[in-house]
Amino acid sequence: MVKKRTDTMEDYLKTVYKITSQKDRASTGEIADKLGVAPASVTEMVQRLASADPPLLVYRKHQGASLTPEGEQIALETLRHHRLLELFLHEILGYSWDQVHEEAEILEHVISEYFEERVAEVLGDPGQGIHGEPIPSRALEMSSHPEIYLHDLRPTQRGVIRSVRDDDPGFLRYLLKLRVTPGTKFQVREFSPYDHILYLIVEGQEEEIALGESATAQILVEIIEDAD
Amino acid sequence: MVKKRTDTMEDYLKTVYKITSQKDRASTGEIADKLGVAPASVTEMVQRLASADPPLLVYRKHQGASLTPEGEQIALETLRHHRLLELFLHEILGYSWDQVHEEAEILEHVISEYFEERVAEVLGDPGQGIHGEPIPSRALEMSSHPEIYLHDLRPTQRGVIRSVRDDDPGFLRYLLKLRVTPGTKFQVREFSPYDHILYLIVEGQEEEIALGESATAQILVEIIEDAD
DNA sequence: ACAATAAATTAGGATAACCTAAAATACATA
DNA sequence: TATGTATTTTAGGTTATCCTAATTTATTGT
Numbered sequence: 438m439v440k441k442r443t444d445t446m447e448d449y450l451k452t453v454y455k456i457t458s459q460k461d462r463a464s465t466g467e468i469a470d471k472l473g474v475a476p477a478s479v480t481e482m483v484q485r486l487a488s489a490d491p492p493l494l495v496y497r498k499h500q501g502a503s504l505t506p507e508g509e510q511i512a513l514e515t516l517r518h519h520r521l522l523e524l525f526l527h528e529i530l531g532y533s534w535d536q537v538h539e540e541a542e543i544l545e546h547v548i549s550e551y552f553e554e555r556v557a558e559v560l561g562d563p564g565q566g567i568h569g570e571p572i573p574s575r576a577l578e579m580s581s582h583p584e585i586y587l588h589d590l591r592p593t594q595r596g597v598i599r600s601v602r603d604d605d606p607g608f609l610r611y612l613l614k615l616r617v618t619p620g621t622k623f624q625v626r627e628f629s630p631y632d633h634i635l636y637l638i639v640e641g642q643e644e645e646i647a648l649g650e651s652a653t654a655q656i657l658v659e660i661i662e663d664a665d
Numbered sequence: 666m667v668k669k670r671t672d673t674m675e676d677y678l679k680t681v682y683k684i685t686s687q688k689d690r691a692s693t694g695e696i697a698d699k700l701g702v703a704p705a706s707v708t709e710m711v712q713r714l715a716s717a718d719p720p721l722l723v724y725r726k727h728q729g730a731s732l733t734p735e736g737e738q739i740a741l742e743t744l745r746h747h748r749l750l751e752l753f754l755h756e757i758l759g760y761s762w763d764q765v766h767e768e769a770e771i772l773e774h775v776i777s778e779y780f781e782e783r784v785a786e787v788l789g790d791p792g793q794g795i796h797g798e799p800i801p802s803r804a805l806e807m808s809s810h811p812e813i814y815l816h817d818l819r820p821t822q823r824g825v826i827r828s829v830r831d832d833d834p835g836f837l838r839y840l841l842k843l844r845v846t847p848g849t850k851f852q853v854r855e856f857s858p859y860d861h862i863l864y865l866i867v868e869g870q871e872e873e874i875a876l877g878e879s880a881t882a883q884i885l886v887e888i889i890e891d892a893d
Numbered sequence: 894a895c896a897a898t899a900a901a902t903t904a905g906g907a908t909a910a911c912c913t914a915a916a917a918t919a920c921a922t923a
Numbered sequence: 924t925a926t927g928t929a930t931t932t933t934a935g936g937t938t939a940t941c942c943t944a945a946t947t948t949a950t951t952g953t
Contacts, residue, residue, distance in 0.1 A: 443939070443940090445939080445940065445941095464900085464901085465900075465901055465902085466899095466900060466901075474940090474941070474942090475941075475942060475943080476900075476901060476902085477901085477902070477903080477904095477941090477942075477943080477944095478940070478941055478942075479901090480901065480902055480903085481902095481903095481940080481941090482939095482940080482941095484902095485939090498901080498902075498948085499900080499901060499902085499947095499948065499949065526780075529757060529787070530780070530783040530784065530787060531783055531787075532779075532783070536779070539777075540776075540777055540779070540780060543775050544772075544775065544776075547771050547772065547775055548768075548772075549767075549768055551760075551764070551768070552754075552758070552768060555758040555759055555760070556758065559757070559758060559759075671909075671910085673909080673910065673911095692930085692931090693930075693931055693932085694929090694930060694931080702910090702911070702912090703911075703912060703913080704930075704931065704932085705911090705912075705913080705914095705931085705932070705933080705934095706910070706911055706912075707931090708931065708932055708933085709910080709911085709932095709933095710909095710910080710911095712932095713909090726918085726931080726932075727917095727918065727919065727930080727931060727932080
């Protein structure tokens with residue numbers, strides 16, 4: 438009944454949250470991969486979280502894990518911290534786009550409720566993070582977000598970049614150089630089926646942009662339906 | 666040779682630093698008191714720190730501990746983080762005087778060098794903390810600070826408040842209400858030897874102030890020599 | 894359907910930090 | 924100086940998190 442929450446537990450819950458926003462359950466191996474620990478460590482932790490009081494996730498052997506409402510609350514709180522912190526590090530302390538993730542990853546577990554509140558206020562209660570992802574509200578409600586990857590668009594489709602993966606500084610620097618950032622509008626000009634490269638015409642840019650599969654699979658977009 | 670530094674180690678080093686700025690060595694019991702752990706835990710940790718490579722402190726059984734230059738570096742770095750963070754929480758996030766300590770106590774261990782650098786710049790490289798203590802420079806040099814307690818002054822002596830103890834919110838709120846903050850000039854009007862109360866005339870204030878021993882023993886002052 | 898492979902779990906250990914209780918040492922004073 | 928008290932250390936245990944190696948379970952291709 439002593440609700441002790443460790444940083445590590447929060448990381449596991451956040452990871453399960455992210456995985457299960459794509460599929461039904463998070464497998465041991467997948468969690469282990471994302472967290473960079475051995476599968477055996479995941480089994481152990483997942484069992485602990487499942488038999489916590491209240492249980493933070495549901496787990497059956499060899500079937501993977503998914504969050505309980507209580508586990509989800511914690512995941513969302515951590516995510517809110519993370520995204521507020523990223524924005525804060527950029528806006529107030531002058532961190533660059535690609536630098537914020539690493540620091541936020543640590544701070545998210547240690548800031549107080551009050552810190553969260555102050556930061557949110559200073560930033561004007563933002564609804565989206567620096568990489569375009571929605572920030573859970575104070576009440577931990579998550580606004581909807583497109584689930585379409587740029588990867589899946591085909592020629593003549595138009596769209597807006599909504600968010601990009603935040604944890605790879607090199608990738609982020611690359612996107613910044615190409616000026617492919619949240620809010621950017623584009624049209625797909627060509628798709629090369631052999632190497633899965635997409636050629637984009639970007640609003641406001643002269644030069645066409647080519648993006649490979651490993652990039653387009655990390656970018657979420659919203660499709661703009663043709664009006665004509 | 667793997668220089669792994671834990672938060673706990675930093676706390677022990679900081680504590681030894683503070684104790685040895687007053688006396689020669691820090692005893693097991695004193696460290697245990699300040700950190701709120703059992704003496705046995707201190708013995709263990711102190712032994713570990715003394716046999717680290719390089720040793721972070723010097724320790725002989727039953728004799729207490731004192732820092733090596735390497736240990737002092739770490740203590741000063743932590744102290745710099747702490748004091749920069751306190752100021753930052755106040756100036757940028759709007760924390761009050763008495764709220765900053767607790768949050769800084771945790772954050773001091775987890776912020777990066779870069780965070781430290783950014784905060785220092787945003788604050789304009791301050792030399793003193795919010796409670797008046799000197800902030801170690803980037804090169805970890807500590808500027809001198811008076812070591813005279815208000816406690817030791819006697820009638821007609823004049824002085825300036827230099828710094829006050831930072832870790833007791835109630836005490837800090839009390840001082841703020843009395844407007845006894847760093848920089849405040851005063852003269853001792855009377856001393857009551859039975860209860861050790863000091864009566865102060867404070868510059869710019871109508872009402873005289875009475876301070877008991879447990880307060881005056883937590884306030885560092887600089888004496889202003891009489892010019893006449 | 895069943896063997897080969899892949900994934901997950903159990904078993905057994907390690908480390909950091911803490912604790913309590915018992916033993917050893919230091920100190921203070923009659 | 925001798926002894927009682929206070930302090931410190933040692934011994935032995937606990938918890939959280941991680942690991943590797945061995946074992947078990949699941950999946951998949953023929």
